Amino acid sequence: MRPVGFGGRERDSTKLRLGLVGLVVAGLFVAMFVRLWYLQVLDSPRFQSAAVSNGVRNVYDPAPRGRIVDRYGRVLVDDSVTQAITLSRDTAKLHPEVVARLAVLLGMTTAQIQLRLSDPKYSQFKPVPIKTNVTNDVAIYLKEHQSDFPGVDAQSLPDVSYPNGSTAAQLAGYIAPINSAQLAARKDQGYQPGDLVGQSGVEESAEPWLRGQPGTTRLLVNAGGQVFGTLSQTPPVAGHDVQLSVDLGLQKELDSALSQEIGSLGGVHTGAAVVLDPRDGSVLAMSSFPSYDPSIWIGGISSAAYANLQNPAGNFPLVNRAIAGLYTPGSSFKMLTATAALDTGLISPDFTYTDNGSFSIPGCSVGACSLASEGLGSVNVTRALAGSDDAFFYNLGLLFWNQRAKYGLSPIQDMANTYGVGTPSGIDLPGESVSRVDSPQVRQRLHAANPKAFPNGGWYVGDNVEMAFGQGGTVVTPLQLLNAYASFANGGTVYQPRVAADALDQSGRPVKSFQPVAARHVNLPPSTRDPMLAGLKGVTKPGGTAGGTFTGFPFNLMDVAGKTGTADHIGEKPTSVFMSFAPADNPQYAVGVIIDQGGFGAQAAGPVARAVYDYLLANPVRPLANPVPGPSATLPPLPAVVPVNAASGAGPGNGTR
Structure with a gap:
């Protein structure tokens, strides 16, 4: 028998527990309804947006890049966008049946598709373009039947063409897929992985203008990722064309003249040539040798082809040596030394020096203390420039050294910098090297950085003498040296070169x-310029160092002033240099040529410049004309390229420097 009252207490405890459970259940239902109300009423816009975005895929359509055209509107680089069908190599191996299906859809054979897949010019890590210029119907069909075509995609690809082949290849530059560093730097400019961007030349420097605005297509997709509709579409906007100051006909002539001259030398040579308008600094033509066919980049360059471009044995044809090559100027530097000597008052126009065929450096006991010269007798600055008399300029280096308390340690270097030699030119192209004018500071810096290559960290009288005629540690780019001559030609204004x-x-x-x-x-x-101009005119006349090169040239139609340079290198042939401008008294053109190991300036570089002036006599550069449709769009024809010296019969110069 249980104690009296025990059953009543048990019933009360059960009721209490049931009541507590009921309260908990009721609370849970209340919380659930509150949450549902929040989700459906207060937070519904966010979830509606998420639901839509989960069913939408944004497809970016690249815009056609702008074209690169010459001063008359003739096309150097053409660019458009084509719709292409691509196939992954890996998928094609895993699902060979896809190849057969795709062949039927595209009207191709499986053998043709396999041939495309095996083409080594396409990267191993990217889908291969199987067919280009396909219609939208084909692209839409593939998107609607993606499960039947794994690894197949419809992509908008750039359709680049180079109607003039390798002409101005380094100047125009090339495009390639954006890399990670470029993408990070342009993350706020709408670039996407895989976008093609300018990597060199005008393609790189004018990227903001050439690049168009990509379009966006918002596709509706189901849970399996298949497209079942288009939500919206914003068409791409093509980029701007960029018109250069370059004359395509002149560019072809310069390319041909430089290539033929270097080819005639035998052996391995590099070189560059530039034509400027000294009146405003605009580039009329710019060539670099060796060159290459830029169409190699179309559709993606193969690893083997890129390795060839980077092979030292091929002399790095991607390099634009007109702005990046560094060469010893030799006697072409004498114009800068003469300007410094006349400008500072070190000498007067009437000053003469007697060259007996050699020059001894006072106080010299180590190295080459006696230097050979031309032995031209008594010469002033005019004759010294025309005949490139070394002893005259050796003496200027000595005079500046002896009077360094008055003129300082760097009067020649300072003048060179004023001309723009030793400082960046500011040209609107990437990759410009900076010229270096030898000096005490430069010598110390080079010695500290590489004592083995530059064992002498001091600066002595012999160094000053050597620097005065363009030897020693001085190196220049063809463009910066020519721009100095263009500045002299126009009366002293140093323009920033522009393309x-x-x-x-x-x-x-x-x-x-x-x-x-x-x-x-x-x-x-005039007291400085006139005697120097007379000397530079004399270079191309009989008795001048390039007199033979310009034999028979019609100076009555176009007088040419210039300066040869023959830069010596131990164990190598000299670097051949020729800097010039014309017409001498009213300059419209400045032509500069440098050929590595080309020999005397009048024998290799000079004939290239002669060929250019022959061309310009028959085909003067006309004012820039925007290619607006209509009668004004009539363009001058591209004349046949004349081989170097074929029309002029120019022979080697009768001088050496």
């Missing part, structure tokens, strides 16, 4: 003009 003239809209009208920029001015009063 781009205008950015054009789709109708051919300018939306941006790139104006000349005067960087600095060289003081060239």
Whole structure:
């Protein structure tokens, strides 16, 4: 028998427990309804947006890049966008049946597709373009039947063409897929992985103008990722054309003249040539040798082809040596030394020096203390420039050294910097090297950085003498040296060289003009310029170092002033240099040529410049014309390229320096 009252207490405890459970259950239902109400009413916009985005895929359609055209609107680089069908190599191996299906859809044979897949020019890590210029119907069909075509995609690919082959290859540059560093630097500019961007030349420097605005297609997809509709579409906007100051006909002639001259030398040589307008610094033509066919980049370059471009045995044809090559100037530097001597008052125009055929460096006991010279007798600055008399300029280096308390340690270097030699030119192209004018500071810096290559960290009288005629540690780019001559030609204004003239809209009208920029001015009063100009004119006449090169040239139609340079190198043939401008009294052109190990300046570089002036006599550069459709779009024809010396019969120079 249980104690009295025990059953009543048990019933009360059960009721209490049931009540507590009921309260908990009721609370859970209340919380659940509150949460549902929040999700459906208060937070529904966010989830609606998420639901839509989960069913939408954004497809970016690349825009056609702008074209690169010459000063008359003739095309150097053409660019458009084509729709292509691509196939993954890996998928094709795993699912060979896809190849057969795709062949039927595209009207190709399986053998043709396999041939494309095995083409080594396409990267192993990217889908291979199987067919280009396909219709939208084919692209849409593939997107709607993706499960039947794994590894197949419809992509918009750039359709680049180079109607003039390798002409101006380094100047125009090339495009390639954006790399991770470039993508990170442009993350706020709408670039996407895989976008093609300019990697060199005008393609790189004018990227903001050439690049169009990509379009966006918002596709509706189901849970399996298959497309079942299009939500919206924003078409791409093509980039601007960029018009250069370059004359395509002149560019072809310069490329041909440089290539043929180097080819005639035998052996392995590099070189560069530039034509400037000294009136505003615009580039009329720019060549670099060796060159290459830029179409190798179309559709993606193969690893083997890229390795060939980077092979030292091929002399790195991607390098634009006109702006990146560094060469010893030799006697072409004498114009800068003469300007410094006349400008500072070290000498007067009437000053003469007697060259007996040799020059002894006072106080010299180590190294080459006696230097050979031309033995021209009594010469002033005019005759010294025309005949490239070394002893005259040795003496200027000595005089500056002996009077360094008055003129300082760097009067020649300072003048060179004023001309723009030793400082960046500011040209609107990437990859410019900076010239170096030898000096006490440069010598110390080079010695500290590499004592084995530069064992002498001091600066002595012999160094000053050597620097005065363009030898020693001085190296220049062809462009920077020519720009110095162009500045002398125009009376002293040092322009910033420029390649781009205008950015054009789709109708051919300018939306941006790139104006000349005067960087600095060289003081060239008549007392300095006139005797020097007379000497530079004498270079191309009988008795001048390039007199033989310009034999028979019609100076009555175009007088040419210039300066040869023959830069000596131990164990190698000299570097051949020729810097010039014409017409001498009213310059419109400045032509500079440098050929590594080409020999005397008049024998290799000089004939290239002669060929250019022959061409310009028959085909003068005309004013820039925007390619607006209509009668004004009539363009001058491209004349046949004349081989070097074929028309002129020019022979080697009768001088050496």
